[in-house]
Amino acid sequence: MSQKSFARSLGIRHLVCGSCNGCELEMNALAAPQYDISQEGWNIVASPRHADLLTVTGPMSEAMRLAARRTLDATAEPVVVVAVGDCASGEGTWCGAGSAGAGAGQELQASVVVRGCPPSPDAIREGLRAAATLLDGRNS
Amino acid sequence: MDNLYRERQVAQADLAAALDDALYDALPLGCYATDRTVRTLSLSRAGVLAMVTPLQPGEAWESLASRYPLFANHEREMQAMQGIDVRSSPDRRPLYFRADAIPEAVVAEGRGVSAVVVGPVHAGIIEPGRFTISTGGESVVHIDAQLSYSHRALEPWFEGQSVLALAPQVARVCGNCSVARSWAYARAIEALAGAELDAGTEYARLALAEMERIHIHLFDLGSIAAGAGYGKGTTAALELRERINQLNRVVGGHRLLFDSIVPGGIRPGTFADPGSTRAILRTIRDDAMRFVDAFLAKRSVLRRLEGAGIVEPAMARRFGAVGPSARASGIACDVRALAPYGAYREFSFTEERASAGDVFARGEVRRREIERSFDLLERALRAMEGVALPVPTELSVPEGTIATVVEGARGAESISLSVAAEGRVGRLHIISAAYRNWPLVTRAMEGNIVPDFPLVNKSFNLCYSCVDR
Numbered sequence: 001m002s003q004k005s006f007a008r009s010l011g012i013r014h015l016v017c018g019s020c021n022g023c024e025l026e027m028n029a030l031a032a033p034q035y036d037i038s039q040e041g042w043n044i045v046a047s048p049r050h051a052d053l054l055t056v057t058g059p060m061s062e063a064m065r066l067a068a069r070r071t072l073d074a075t076a077e078p079v080v081v082v083a084v085g086d087c088a089s090g091e092g093t094w095c096g097a098g099s100a101g102a103g104a105g106q107e108l109q110a111s112v113v114v115r116g117c118p119p120s121p122d123a124i125r126e127g128l129r130a131a132a133t134l135l136d137g138r139n140s
Numbered sequence: 141m142d143n144l145y146r147e148r149q150v151a152q153a154d155l156a157a158a159l160d161d162a163l164y165d166a167l168p169l170g171c172y173a174t175d176r177t178v179r180t181l182s183l184s185r186a187g188v189l190a191m192v193t194p195l196q197p198g199e200a201w202e203s204l205a206s207r208y209p210l211f212a213n214h215e216r217e218m219q220a221m222q223g224i225d226v227r228s229s230p231d232r233r234p235l236y237f238r239a240d241a242i243p244e245a246v247v248a249e250g251r252g253v254s255a256v257v258v259g260p261v262h263a264g265i266i267e268p269g270r271f272t273i274s275t276g277g278e279s280v281v282h283i284d285a286q287l288s289y290s291h292r293a294l295e296p297w298f299e300g301q302s303v304l305a306l307a308p309q310v311a312r313v314c315g316n317c318s319v320a321r322s323w324a325y326a327r328a329i330e331a332l333a334g335a336e337l338d339a340g341t342e343y344a345r346l347a348l349a350e351m352e353r354i355h356i357h358l359f360d361l362g363s364i365a366a367g368a369g370y371g372k373g374t375t376a377a378l379e380l381r382e383r384i385n386q387l388n389r390v391v392g393g394h395r396l397l398f399d400s401i402v403p404g405g406i407r408p409g410t411f412a413d414p415g416s417t418r419a420i421l422r423t424i425r426d427d428a429m430r431f432v433d434a435f436l437a438k439r440s441v442l443r444r445l446e447g448a449g450i451v452e453p454a455m456a457r458r459f460g461a462v463g464p465s466a467r468a469s470g471i472a473c474d475v476r477a478l479a480p481y482g483a484y485r486e487f488s489f490t491e492e493r494a495s496a497g498d499v500f501a502r503g504e505v506r507r508r509e510i511e512r513s514f515d516l517l518e519r520a521l522r523a524m525e526g527v528a529l530p531v532p533t534e535l536s537v538p539e540g541t542i543a544t545v546v547e548g549a550r551g552a553e554s555i556s557l558s559v560a561a562e563g564r565v566g567r568l569h570i571i572s573a574a575y576r577n578w579p580l581v582t583r584a585m586e587g588n589i590v591p592d593f594p595l596v597n598k599s600f601n602l603c604y605s606c607v608d609r
Contacts, residue, residue, distance in 0.1 A: 014265045018290045020605045021314030021476045022396055025359070027265045029385065031449050032378035046263035061608075064268055064291045066239030098293035118315070120395065 006052055006135040009041040013051035017068050017104035018094065019058030022118040023085040026111065027055065029121040032063065042128060048074040053131045055124075056108055058102030059087045059094040072108055078138035080131040083110035084124055086117045093117065144187030145331070145542045147179075152193050155180065156207060162189060163208075167473050168460040169545065169554050170576070171204075171214045173222040173571040181543055181554065181571075183479055188543045188554075200225040209579065210460035221295065236291045245272035249265050256590070260289045265441035269580075269606035271593070278589045283582035290608035298568040301561055303329060304403055305539050306568075310555075311398045313570060314606035318560055319352040320548030321570070321606070322401040324555040326545040327481065329403045332559060333535045337405070339483075339523070344406045346483040348397055348518040349546070350513040354394075354428075355384040356549035357464075357506045357513070360601040364503050367595030369442040376431045382422050390416050393591065405532035414521040421521075425514040432507045436500070447499035449584040449596030452497060459514040461580055463551020463573045464505040465600050469497035487519055499599040505528035523563060537563040572606035 005111070016024060023135050030037045072081065083105020086092030090103030101107055111132045112135055114127035150158045158182065166184035173179075178201065180191040194550075195201065198316050203225050205212035209230075216235035218224040233243040247255045253276050260268035268289035269472025274282040294313065298306060312327045323345055330337065385395040391411050392400040400407045411417060435441060451461070456469040466473050474491035476484045492508040494501035543556040551573030560566035581600050586591055 002221065013261075015261060016248050016267050016290070018605075020312050020318075021267055021603055022312070022318070022398070025267050025315055025319045025396060028359070029378065029382055031375070032382040033375060034382045035381065044264060048261075058290070059292065061290050061292050062238050063236075063242070063291060064239065064260065067268070067289075071261050093290060093309055094294075097309075098294040098295075098297040100294075117312070118396070119400070139390070 004029035007132040011045040011051045013048045013054050015056045017058040017064045022056040026118045029073050033119045051075050053080045055082045055084050056104040057084050057088050058104050060104040080134050081108045081110040082112040082131050084114050089113045147190045150191040160205045164207050170571045173218040174567040200227045202227050203229040246276035246282040280585045283585050285582050288608050290604050294609045298565045314603050316603040317548040319397045320546045320553040324544045326403045328542050328555050328557040331542045335533045339527045342483040343520045343524045348400050350517050353549045354513045357382045357510050363598035363601050367598040373435045380428050389559040404535045414524045418521045446598050448499040450498045451584050467493045468501035468505045470495045488506045502599040516544050574602035575607045
């Protein structure tokens with residue numbers, strides 16, 4: 001039996017950790033017909049239990065830290081964390097501002113980083129593809 | 141000068157009466173504290189009025205919230221951020237919290253009442269909030285909305301920074317109302333500096349703000365379609381919004397138009413070719429109106445939208461509701477009509493209102509506003525062709541305090557700015573439309589069925605980042 005690839009079937013759980021919502025607007029654009037990630041078999045799922053990867057945005061707010069960690073813990077291995085946007089990547093406007101953390105992706109050890117403020121839907125899609133490739137490597 | 145700012149000293153003992161007086165024909169904007177001085181803001185045709193109430197050492201703030209519930213969260217914020225002692229508040233819970241000390245939700249009690257908790261992480265691509273829904277069977281008895289999960293204590297962090305250099309941060313306080321907030325911020329600085337802008341800049345700013353309104357309104361309508369279980373509508377709305385985002389990239393240098401309005405001007409090269417932009421917009425307009433008209437006339441959609449999540453006008457007034465959500469309940473509150481600024485002073489503008497206050501009315505107001513936005517864009521871009529290219533204005537920012545208000549896609553977006561020596565931020569306070577409207581979302585749900593929460597919630601589609609800051 002041939003090895004199935006995650007590239008054709010990804011369950012995505014999205015975590016907002018002090019983002020300005022700009023990254024969310026672009027994540028939502030992935031459902032527009034111009035991108036339509038559901039055609040690739042990629043879906044935003046309703047539970048971390050259904051997820052293969054976590055997309056995270058924002059610098060990390062104090063109030064989200066625990067829920068973010070618990071979400072990651074609840075996701076079945078193998079799981080890949082994708083930092084979406086400059087803030088999650090540790091280089092954004094709000095990293096270290098006020099009580100904000102240094103980047104949600106940094107705190108949750110993201111393996112894939114998608115830069116941009118916000119990143120374009122195309123860039124996010126490329127990041128998801130890279131995550132699928134990583135998952136294939138970790139699942140064998 | 142547009143949208144004038146006035147201050148009036150009002151002792152705390154006289155404030156409630158002064159507010160009754162001021163709010164007779166003005167829109168309440170909220171209140172905020174700088175150290176121990178509280179400013180209570182309202183907007184009328186005469187502009188922004190700030191009632192300035194200094195607290196004496198040891199003097200507590202007597203809560204206004206039982207008379208005017210709209211102040212409840214402002215008071216909690218003053219307590220948390222400025223350490224002001226608030227007396228007789230109906231809600232004593234801390235506004236901000238750490239992950240290990242989340243305030244307890246208010247839950248209804250009684251036979252057959254049970255509670256469901258959702259969040260702060262949700263099943264879609266939305267910001268974090270915890271909703272505790274008390275239900276009796278299918279009907280919602282009460283919803284407790286716990287926001288503040290995105291609180292980053294940004295306002296103290298602004299202080300001491302260069303007012304001019306802070307513009308990119310202000311543009312990123314919230315992705316949904318970025319252009320409106322950047323415009324309010326620029327206007328605050330320009331008014332303090334006494335700068336007059338050229339006509340080309342004002343037309344371009346108006347056009348940028350309307351581009352933002354169209355893409356957010358389309359997104360909100362798509363979200364209503366999703367809440368109603370009408371997938372085709374969501375897809376169609378996202379397709380149209382994407383076309384606006386791509387046009388934004390071309391005409392304004394950014395898909396969401398971040399940094400397109402800057403103090404003293406606009407991003408260089410914005411609307412470089414107004415003629416071809418108008419042609420593209422006409423095509424998008426035809427498709428957008430065809431979709432929106434059909435969507436809001438579809439029988440199965442109407443069955444879901446009509447009568448859901450009703451906000452009575454009295455409720456909207458009590459909470460100082462703003463934006464399309466308030467106008468759907470008949471409230472006159474469009475800043476573009478109430479206290480016109482920039483090129484809105486030149487273009488006569490009548491606000492769109494409805495009366496039913498339900499999900500349908502909130503969609504219907506947006507439908508008409510999208511059409512008005514395309515009208516305004518056509519006029520502004522035409523006018524741009526007849527004037528010189530925009531030239532940025534050099535600004536030197538003197539000390540002073542001001543508040544400005546701009547109509548964003550979700551309502552009145554206000555900026556309060558105090559400039560200290562050397563052009564540094566003394567205080568920068570943000571009151572967003574979403575901050576005003578959040579209390580309505582939960583109240584609109586009372587008596588509705590639990591499965592309609594996504595629908596009713598999305599008919600407001602409020603942001604969190606600018607509320608929590």
